[in-house]
Amino acid sequence: MKCFVHQDADAVGTCRACNKGICPACVKDLGHSICCNHGPCETKARTLDSQVAQSGVVLAAQRRNRFLAPLFFIMAGALFIAFSGGGKGSWFGFGHAFGLGFIVFGIILGAASHRYAKELERKG
Numbered sequence: 001m002k003c004f005v006h007q008d009a010d011a012v013g014t015c016r017a018c019n020k021g022i023c024p025a026c027v028k029d030l031g032h033s034i035c036c037n038h039g040p041c042e043t044k045a046r047t048l049d050s051q052v053a054q055s056g057v058v059l060a061a062q063r064r065n066r067f068l069a070p071l072f073f074i075m076a077g078a079l080f081i082a083f084s085g086g087g088k089g090s091w092f093g094f095g096h097a098f099g100l101g102f103i104v105f106g107i108i109l110g111a112a113s114h115r116y117a118k119e120l121e122r123k124g
């Protein structure tokens with residue numbers, strides 16, 4: 001492959017933005033990608049790269065938070081049960097039912113997100 005600008009020069013790679021061949025004289029190193037060092041390609045390539053980086057961050061955060069939400073509901077439910085008792089006559093009160101509901105919801109949420117994550121991993 002030859003450089004898009006210099007037809008006699010061998011290209012060292014392709015531009016991240018316009019996918020044309022670029023030679024060492026035309027290349028602009030962006031860290032983990034390269035683009036033409038002229039025209040609007042640098043801005044476009046940087047935007048593309050930052051979008052990729054952002055989606056990576058979002059994915060990592062989703063993976064990290066997978067068990068946080070279910071855990072929160074289970075903890076909240078446990079706290080509800082712990083503080084709703086305390087000798088007010090009825091052992092199983094509204095607080096207990098509410099807390100149990102939270103815990104069940106947390107478990108279902110955890111199972112659902114676990115299955116969803118498994119499906120994502122299978123798809124790659």
Ligand SMILES: [Zn+2]
Pocket residue numbers: 015016017018019020035036041
């Ligand atoms: Zn380009």
Ligand SMILES: [Zn+2]
Pocket residue numbers: 003004005006009022023024025026
């Ligand atoms: Zn060139």
